[in-house]
């Protein structure tokens with residue numbers, strides 16, 4: 001395989017982060033090589049539920065989500081690809097008063113930051129999300145401009161766009177080492193040979209700690225298996241459902257569901273899964289899903305499961321991304337640890353990494369997300385609106 005002998009920037013990983021970053025840098029005129037060990041989107045990105053939202057508690061996540069939604073909504077023009085974006089909203093159903101108080105606070109913050117967001121009663125919520133059972137629901141948080149789209153299409157759209165601007169996007173190429181002299185990156189060693197470069201951007205998701213170690217940086221990112229299911233097509237008994245309804249989440253159990261093709265996509269974050277890279281599916285998953293659905297959305301039990309898969313969340317101690325430039329080795333950037341909400345931040349993160357590389361001030365100040373925050377406990381910023 002022919003690799004370029006020298007590029008301005010090497011990007012490690014061909015998920016949403018790597019592809020978006022390659023597009024934004026190549027569009028800005030930089031020579032870029034993206035190396036993906038397997039296939040494009042084959043890591044966590046293709047396993048995502050596709051949810052895109054600005055419904056967060058941390059103001060940086062609200063801003064990153066809102067900016068990404070804006071870019072997703074114009075994806076057909078730039079980079080120019082169909083991503084099947086639907087925006088029926090996000091709805092968090094809340095069943096205890098502490099959670100209601102927290103979401104009231106984050107709703108206020110979202111509104112202050114220009115995001116349309118409101119609290120709904122259980123009755124109002126079940127009207128727009130008809131499978132939701134009102135029993136025990138005290139209130140709901142609703143952001144009507146959120147939604148979902150197709151993760152693989154987003155990656156392919158960005159990769160195609162990047163190639164149009166001259167980027168080299170190579171699959172089946174593993175990055176095995178980074179060479180450094182006098183604290184400066186000189187080259188990247190891959191399974192297909194060496195490429196000279198002065199900069200590396202680590203977009204290797206759950207595998208990003210391995211890449212960071214190559215330059216002596218520790219990234220506290222832990223992989224956790226997460227599973228979801230796709231149901232059979234909705235039959236006659238679901239004819240009352242609207243064409244689209246919000247991505248609906250039972251916050252206390254994390255059970256979620258949204259329309260997917262002719263059926264539904266549903267899942268939950270099983271907190272009993274141990275950390276690790278094991279992807280074997282849980283034989284009890286359908287049963288566990290069923291017992292959560294029985295309480296919060298009993299009509300889900302009438303649907304057979306047609307398929308499903310499991311993938312990895314790349315989780316940090318405060319459920320917030322780790323994003324920035326390493327101080328010790330010049331021009332080593334990292335964007336990882338998105339803790340279950342990375343797909344939706346991909347467009348904004350690509351833009352920000354372009355600006356950090358170019359030494360421009362990014363439109364969103366992400367300094368607080370740097371890896372250094374883990375050495376100062378006061379600098380942690382826990383995100384609460386997680387799934």
Ligand SMILES: Cc1cc2nc3c(=O)[nH]c(=O)nc-3n(C[C@H](O)[C@H](O)[C@H](O)COP(=O)(O)OP(=O)(O)OC[C@H]3O[C@@H](n4cnc5c(N)ncnc54)[C@H](O)[C@@H]3O)c2cc1C
Nearest residue numbers: 013015016017037043044045049051175205311342343344
């Ligand atoms: C079941 C599930 C549901 C989810 N639902 C949502 C959702 O609804 N909304 C949302 O926003 N997020 C969701 N997520 C989270 C989201 O999928 C991730 O946060 C996001 O995809 C991370 O993207 P990434 O590009 O950083 O990583 P990845 O997509 O994992 O890409 C990293 C890539 O790096 C490659 N790589 C690793 N090591 C090397 C190497 N040495 N050399 C070359 N390449 C290498 C890997 O092969 C991989 O393709 C979900 C995740 C799961 C598992």
